Amino acid sequence: MHALEIHGLGKTYNNGKTALQDVNLTVPQGSFFALLGPNGAGKSTMINVLADTVRPTAGNVSLFGRDLFNDRAWCKKRMGVVPQEIAFDPFFTPREVLRFTSGLFGCKPDEAWIDELFERLELTEHSKKNTRQLSGGMRRRLLVAQALVHRPELVILDEPTAGVDVELRRRLWDFMRELNNKGITILLTTHYLDEAEELCDQVAIIDQGNLLTAQPMQQLMQSVASSYLWLNYAKPVTLNETDKLALATYEPRSSEEGLCLKLGRLDDGNSTFHQAYEAAVARFGPPVDAGVRSEDLEDVFLRLTARHGAKA
Amino acid sequence: MIPINPRGTWTLFLREIRRFLKVKMQTIITPALTAILYLMIFRYAMGERQVPGLEIDYFTFLVPGLAMMAMMQNAFANTSSSMIMGKVMGMHIYLLMAPLSAIEVVFAFLAAAVVRAVVVATVFLTVLIPFVDLSLLHPGVILLYGISGSIIMGGLGLISGMWAKDFDNVAMITNFVIMPLTFLSGVFYSVKQLPEIWQQVNTFNPFFYLTDGFRFGFLGLGDTDPFASISIVLGSVIITILACWSLWYNGWRMKE
Numbered sequence: 001m002h003a004l005e006i007h008g009l010g011k012t013y014n015n016g017k018t019a020l021q022d023v024n025l026t027v028p029q030g031s032f033f034a035l036l037g038p039n040g041a042g043k044s045t046m047i048n049v050l051a052d053t054v055r056p057t058a059g060n061v062s063l064f065g066r067d068l069f070n071d072r073a074w075c076k077k078r079m080g081v082v083p084q085e086i087a088f089d090p091f092f093t094p095r096e097v098l099r100f101t102s103g104l105f106g107c108k109p110d111e112a113w114i115d116e117l118f119e120r121l122e123l124t125e126h127s128k129k130n131t132r133q134l135s136g137g138m139r140r141r142l143l144v145a146q147a148l149v150h151r152p153e154l155v156i157l158d159e160p161t162a163g164v165d166v167e168l169r170r171r172l173w174d175f176m177r178e179l180n181n182k183g184i185t186i187l188l189t190t191h192y193l194d195e196a197e198e199l200c201d202q203v204a205i206i207d208q209g210n211l212l213t214a215q216p217m218q219q220l221m222q223s224v225a226s227s228y229l230w231l232n233y234a235k236p237v238t239l240n241e242t243d244k245l246a247l248a249t250y251e252p253r254s255s256e257e258g259l260c261l262k263l264g265r266l267d268d269g270n271s272t273f274h275q276a277y278e279a280a281v282a283r284f285g286p287p288v289d290a291g292v293r294s295e296d297l298e299d300v301f302l303r304l305t306a307r308h309g310a311k312a
Numbered sequence: 313m314i315p316i317n318p319r320g321t322w323t324l325f326l327r328e329i330r331r332f333l334k335v336k337m338q339t340i341i342t343p344a345l346t347a348i349l350y351l352m353i354f355r356y357a358m359g360e361r362q363v364p365g366l367e368i369d370y371f372t373f374l375v376p377g378l379a380m381m382a383m384m385q386n387a388f389a390n391t392s393s394s395m396i397m398g399k400v401m402g403m404h405i406y407l408l409m410a411p412l413s414a415i416e417v418v419f420a421f422l423a424a425a426v427v428r429a430v431v432v433a434t435v436f437l438t439v440l441i442p443f444v445d446l447s448l449l450h451p452g453v454i455l456l457y458g459i460s461g462s463i464i465m466g467g468l469g470l471i472s473g474m475w476a477k478d479f480d481n482v483a484m485i486t487n488f489v490i491m492p493l494t495f496l497s498g499v500f501y502s503v504k505q506l507p508e509i510w511q512q513v514n515t516f517n518p519f520f521y522l523t524d525g526f527r528f529g530f531l532g533l534g535d536t537d538p539f540a541s542i543s544i545v546l547g548s549v550i551i552t553i554l555a556c557w558s559l560w561y562n563g564w565r566m567k568e
Contacts (some may be wrong), residue, residue, distance in 0.1 A: 013568060052409045054568045073317065081409055087402030091334045103323025104410040146406070220458035 001065050003029040003154050003185035004050075010058030011209075019045035021061070021209040027154075027202070032180045033187045034200035034217070036297075038305055042209040043189045044084050047158045059135065062152065077105055080152035082143045082160045084189075088131040094118070094142050095127045098149045105150035114219060117145040120175045137164045156187045158215065161195075172198055197221075197297035207305045211281050217297075222244040224304070225295040226262055229276050232289035233258035243283055250276045258287060261298075319464060321416040324407075324453060328424030332390055339428060344435040347378040354500070365504040366533055370411050375444050375529040377499035379436050381482040383429035384494050384519065388469035388486070389426040393475020396482045403549070414561035416554065418470070425466025426459055433458065446530055453538055454529030460545045461522035465490075467552035474565050497523040503535045518548055 004027035011020040017044045027033045037043045048054035050061065052072065061068040065074040089097055098117065099109040103164065113159050116162065118124040121141040126134055133141065144160055152287070161169045173195060190196050196203065204214035211221065229250075231237075237259045239252055250261035250272070261276045280287070295303075332339040351374055358370040366373065378451035398404035407417060437446070448454060474484045503511045512522050522545060525538035560566070 051405065051409045052567070053405050055563060073413065076409060076411035083405055085402050085403070087405060089403050090397075090401065091331045096330075100323055100327045101406065103326075104320045104406065106317045106319045106411060108319070139321065203451075230475075 001029055002062075003012060003027045003031070003064060005062045006046075006059065007061070008059035009046065009049065009056055009061065010023050011042075011049060018278060019051075019209050020056070023206070023209070023211050024040065025204055025214055027185060027187055029064070029185055029305060030180070030183050031202045032186055032200045033179070033185070033202040033204070034196040034198060035187060035188075035189045035204050035206065036193065036301055037206040040208075041206045041305075043206060044158055046206070047081065047084075047156055047187075047189065050079065050108075050156060051083070052076065078153045079156065080121045080150065080154070081156045082146035082147045082158055082277065084158040084162075085135060086139045086143065088134070088142065090130070090132050092122055093128050093130060094134070094145070095167065098145055101146045102149045108149075110149075111197075113151070114145075114149065117148055121172070126270075133287050133303055139170065141168070141172070152184070154185045154187065159191065160188075161190065161192065162279065169195070193298040193301055194296065202299070205304050212304050219293075221297070223257050225298050227271065227292055227294040229261045229263055229273060229280075230255075230289040230291050230293060231259045231261070231277075231280050231284075233284060234288050237284060243276070246283060247279055248278075250279070259284065263292070295311050316413070317411050317416060317509045320410055320412045321420050323436060324412065324417065324420035325402050325423050328390070328394060328421060329427055331394060332424075332428050339386070339390070340432055343382050343432045344439065347382045347436045348439060350378055351375065363502050363505075366502050368533065372444055372446070372531065373502070373527070374500065374553045375437070375440055375446060376530040377396075377523050379433045380523045380526040381494050381497070382436055383433045383458055383492065384465040384522065386432045386459050387425040387429040387465040388472075388490050390428045391421050391469030392473040392476070392482045392486070393469075394421070395470060396476045396479055399473070399566075400464060400477070400478065407565060408563070414557050417560055418467075418556040421470050422466045422553070422556070425469065426462040429462035429465075430458065434481050434562075448530065449532040450529040450538075451524060452558065456542070457522055457525035457529060457538070457545065461519075461526065463549050464518070464522070464545075464552045467556045470556050471559060474559060493517055493519045494523075496520075498527075498535060499523055518544070519543055 004021055006025040009020050009023040012018045023046065035043050035046070039136060049056045050068070055079070064078060068075045092100070095114065098114045102109040118127050121142055121143065121144055123138060124140055128243060131139065131142065135289065137223045140160065140163055144157070147155055147157070164172065176186055183306050188196065188200065189211055189256045200214070201217055203217045203220055206231045234257060236256050237254045244252060247261065248262070259280060261280060263276055266272060277290065341392045351371070354374055355371050361370055362368060363373045364508065395404070398407065446471055470488070472482055476482045476485070496514070497517055503520070506514065521536060521541040524534040524536050525541055525545065528534040529540040
């Protein structure tokens, strides 16, 4: 069973802006899913539709096999959402906020779990302060606690680490990973693509309301991400027409320090590293240094969204 | 089947009560004190004068009316301020995300508004017990009109809070709609004192029936027959609840 199945989801706002167009997406149960896209891509609109704060104009969604729009209460109980915007109740302390949130979701407040959330999110010493006294980062962590307090099976995090310092971010991700290992499905949007690549086993990229790709992270990186061989000659390499023709397979580019060749895969699955290296040495002699750099998720993301932007 | 979330409803109800109790000086003491100040001013301005046509002194006449006015204004303030604050601070999304049906949300908000109205009126009346000879002639009528008025005003507050985009919008409704209608609902006068045309105009003010009926419960006299007005009052309660339910159900001005 899938945690989330989205079919033909569309949203056009009253001002005529289309935020989502015919989006089809499946989030496997138990996955750590990255939903990526540039600002204004439609990520938050999608999350707000799931959270029932925005009404879709087309499509349907099911959560753990139940129709989200016809079985709202059942689905909402199983979902915890961290909104992108910081929201806080100025009348209450974090502990009171968590007790109330727990109750609103139909659960008796579990003080042990609330204590654990405070501890894991480093809010214990602030749990009795008024929320007005909390810093922006603390308020954001309180939002994470609010999303988790009713023990949801699907946690949706809409840029939960904006404004949170590196150390705390690291600990928050450790906590999320633990939850994911216990079977909780996590859907994450973030602009920290290195973290998404490290954490998530599934990824979807959305731009201008359209889903560009959705597949397992490893598969995406293997199929889309390229590797490059950097050869350092300590001086710029000039490529004449003959060089370009001879190295055409490797899409050669000269750089200030030498040469860059794009690597591919042979029929047996091995890299073309040796062939590329030898071809370069045959034309320019041995380099003083060499290395391989693989594209990361950020490179893939930029390439995919730039291509889509150019098409649009 | 309609999903029910009794714990969620109870939690929302408690949260709304805790919210106004956190600022009790502003939500309980100040409104009660304001009503007492009105009473003192009129007491000294009007002296021992009787209300024309009702054979009762102004002081005794004013007490139930002021209590009802305080109830109505505070019921309105409770729901409208909670809703607009939630929207401004972004907290309203937690209500939208919670597994609560529209009727559960409306019930919790209106019930909390009734509690605040009753608390304010109780404080006001308790302070005045030594100074006025009030009896509970018709406790059922007092309860019916007091609670109905609070529900209607709580509902109007909820709708206003949903409609408003900022605190200024709510202040506009409070000052230009709610205040005039409550002040002109017969709190400070008997409609029999008014020229006939204004007596006719007053019959279109729904708050007039609430104030008059509530006063009848204490004094056994008024400008209308409270038993005949019951249908108007209960009809208004039902319309208010249905309007609140329908607007919340459809996410009016809450969901994009």
